[in-house]
Amino acid sequence: MAKDDNTPFAIRRYDAETLREALRKMYLIRFFEEGAEDSYTRGLIHGTMHLSIGQEASAVASCLPLTDDDKITSTHRGHGHCIGKGAEVGRMFAEFFGKEEGYCHGRGGSMHIADVTKGNLGANGIVGGGIPIAVGAALTAKQLGTGAVTICFFGDGANNEGAFHEALNIAAVWKLPVVFVCENNKYGMSTSTERSTAVKDIAQRAAAYSMPGVTVDGNDFSAVAEAVQEAVDRARRGEGPSLVENLTYRWRGHSKSDRNRYRTKDEIDSWIARDPILRFREELAAHGVLDASGADAIEAAARREVEDGIAFAKGGTDPTIADVTKYVYAEARS
Amino acid sequence: MNAPTRNPEIQTRELSYAEAIREAMGMALARDERVILMGEDIGVYGGAFQVTGDLVERFGPDRVRDTPISELGGAGVAVGAALTGLRPIFEFQFSDFATLAMEQIVNQAAKMRYMLGGEASVPLVFRMPAGSGTGAAAQHSQSFEAWFGHVPGLKVLQPSTPEDAKGLLLAALEDPDPVVVFEHKLLYKLKGHVPDGWYTTPIGKAAVRREGRDLTIVASAIMVHRALAAAEKLAEEGIDVEVIDLRSVRPIDHETIIASVRKTGRLICVYEGVRTLGIGAEISAMIAESEAFDYLDAPILRLGGVEAPIPYNPELEKAAVPQAPDIEAAARKLARKEV
Amino acid sequence: MATEVILPKVDMDMESGLVSAWHIAAGSPVSKGDALFDIETDKAAMEIEAPASGILAHIIAPEGTKVPVGNAVAWIYAEGEAIPEAAPGGGATEAPKAEPAPATAQAPGKCGTVASQPALTEAASRAEAPEALDEPRPRATPAARAAARQAGLDLARLVGSGPQGRIQSEDVAREIEARQRPAPAAPAAPEPAARRSDPEPLAAPAGWSERPGDLAVTRRKGQGSGTPIVLVHGFAADATGWAPLEKALGNAREIIRVDLACHGRSPLKKIENFAGLARLAVQAFDGLNLEAAHLVGHSLGGAIATTIADIRPRLIRSLGLIAPAGLGPEIDGDTLMGIARASRAESLAPWLKRLAADPDAISWDFAQAAMLSRMDEEMRAAQRDLAERLFPDGTQGFDLTGALGRVEAPLRVIWGRQDAILPWRHALRAPDHAGLHLLDKAGHIPHIERPEACAKVLRDLFGVAEAASRG
Known part of the structure; x- marks a missing residue:
């Protein structure tokens, strides 16, 4: 099968196994979030959650260039990044259910899922909170010469936080190996980027910090992969940070309390019609990477994995009440 | 390490x-x-x-x-x-x-x-x-x-x-x-x-800078030095002040403070931060909840920063935080049972 | 849903409060934020606002009831809501019990010794009202409380040497030490803040013995409803000495007289020092259960009144002092002993004349009448012992300058310029906010020599004080 210049970047660059795994992760994200939503409705999960259904390509394609030594920082809408970076849905559900088996032993919940061993430094409840931290992780890599790259996920809302500007400036001044990936889903809660952000494209912000900035269709798996791969390669070469803006859309509301008063059904439907999973699946089929039955099998397996994950979480252990102050500080050294 | x-x-x-x-x-x-x-x-x-x-x-x-x-x-x-x-x-x-x-x-x-x-x-x-x-x-x-x-x-x-x-x-x-x-x-x-060399001072451990029988002053940072100066003056009047250097605000060394208050029955907290809702409140409450409560023989006093920003004028600036004479006067009153 | 009205915690160490007045009657409408009832604690009196709007019902804590913090005192029902027969929150057995605090005893029509006579209130007959609590706890440091607990001492029997009469650990230690002394068995009271050398323990008193009972209190009801006046007489005097001043004051207010220990109709008590004498007077004052009082004292009684005002500041609307003791060392001890020794009018009269600016004002009749009330030799002996204790070597052995300085209530000091017993210059030790009235043609007993002038000052004082407390 020919891989000429018209072949999408992802198909040219990655082997079939990697691409099939990417599709699996996208389905996992979709079903994980649908499962989480269903569990919430059934009262199995308390608190709230921020769903990224519709944004799966951005999460998975951005993580594609990374190894377990590389780091990411994530956001409150972070389930996709987490799965993209290799987390197990069972332990994620366990965290959702507040169980000891969860990634944070039930202390963090949806907004703080992390897997430090896989380089996921954690979701963050503070808009823009993870951006300087990502830069710090990049500083470690540069200082210790580990060769690791950090991808810093953030939303369009964060681009107006002071932390964003301070961190991008520091990263540029110190030429740190970090890629800022903005998932622009058009709304910071209810406020559109048009109403909140002075520049048309958030990628334009990069110019102020003398780093490359590019805007891509965030629902196009290959487009995202291409932009991020290039930025990661640049970082690994020691040429400093880049900014990639993935234009995407969350199908669901901001959180479970959202009544969707700020956008129209037509707008939502038009984005649902651009489902990144279906697009990727069709692309794989078109280029002969995966036929329909193969894709169905991946989809079914992802569904089962999510069901198993929920069952695992339901059977988890509740934390001991006496341990409410455990993990505030390191255990005393003996 | x-x-x-x-x-x-x-x-x-x-x-x-x-x-x-x-x-x-x-x-x-x-x-x-x-x-x-x-x-x-x-x-x-x-x-x-x-x-x-x-x-x-x-x-x-x-x-x-x-x-x-x-x-x-x-x-x-x-x-x-x-x-x-x-x-x-x-x-x-x-x-x-x-x-x-x-x-x-x-x-x-x-x-x-x-x-x-x-x-x-x-x-x-x-x-x-x-x-x-x-x-x-x-x-x-x-x-x-x-x-x-x-x-x-x-x-x-x-x-x-x-x-x-x-x-x-x-x-x-x-x-x-x-x-x-x-x-x-x-x-x-x-x-x-x-x-010389590498050594660590334990975190969460206060230091008794001066032993005394009549009352305890818990102070931190520069207030330790002001409290010691006040204690020297009061010693001439026969008032024997114990001065504790807090050193660690979190965690607080309950043990050392409680032991001292059990001994003296009188406590003054001296700190530079604004008096209200400060270190002194925490120490006072901690003592009130501790076994030292039964040894308290006078109200606990707090000397802290005034309820104002730090002013520029040098005399106002001095007046805004406890100085040695303030500590001395408060300790004297407490020791003389005038409080 | 009925809104429970509770007795709120308004003070840090408050455990209970006395419901002193209801501003809204049961069955009446009330709006959220209206003044609903008043409470009193050891430290404060406070108006409590209605927590909801509606109809007030089921007042289970009527006026005079002590209620633990957090317990219900009444309920407010929403407009149109059915009001049940019984208060919500359980039947008679579940709800806490209430008993009324001993109410202010009403004196019988004429002056007479008042027995403590708790008035029956509605609450007393109601099982669901909150539990009665003990009398206000004495002011004491935690260390003093712990020491007293360990020694099995009742703090209420001590008078503290600290500010506001706070009992400190050394007061308890002194009490314990005194108890351990072989003789006498009398409880030793602590000394006032100003230390003096410990007196010798009271030797078995010569010629008199202790008599049981509380201090005598006599009351004359007033026609008006103003705050009552409490009078405390001086050394070797008694309640009857107030007659000229009472006449001048008129009968608008209730007048309450306290006879000091070993004086008048009060029992003879072994008194070790000033604090011991004061302690009994404070107890007598507490026993009156007044909501407020104007306090007036003469000479030694002035010192006692000062102590009461220092210890019970909340209850004192004003303090009137007539030639008070305790503000300086000098005192004419010879005269005091002379009066205490005199067994007949002939020997009493010359000393009495020293009390007045004009010796001729002390008539033979006056001396004879005075002697009549001093015929009890045991009382005279007890007073001599007392004089030895309080005024050793002709010196005032106690200093109340500090206590007087702490009195925040409106304060007047009246002194005769010709006072030969206590020099009027002691008045200069009064605090800045005191009003000073130096009366000419008056000696040590201006309330007898110039009762109208004294009464004018005191009436002024009462008026100012009540305006201030209303304001």
């Missing part, structure tokens, strides 16, 4: 408080590649208070990093670096500027270990030049120990002597959790004996 136990026969020299801190940082930089210093103008400038001094010449600009004037970003970078394996010491030029970085200190550094269920560690030291008395007025003179002391996940220290300035900084550096060290600007030039 196990601390060698302190050898009493170890050599000491006279160093200033600032020199002792610099010595500690120099030893740490020399000992561990993971240690880096970050802060505004800490490189060739040597730090606003010349605490980092010549360290950049010895360790280079990558290890002694000047940051842009970006307290939030800089502090966040330090958090991320600590989270991923470095051991940063982050200097705020003035502790007042830490207000710009509260998000990273309070929401991120302090909570990371807990939010992640113990799966992460943020071994990070924030150094904070603090306190009034330099004529720098309201935005460069504050004492925020109690603010940070209110945050679980942080440890908060206030060394009062050159020896402790070094020992507590090294202890903070060895600690696996974020530690905020308040350095009183008026103490930077204070000279004192500082032991």
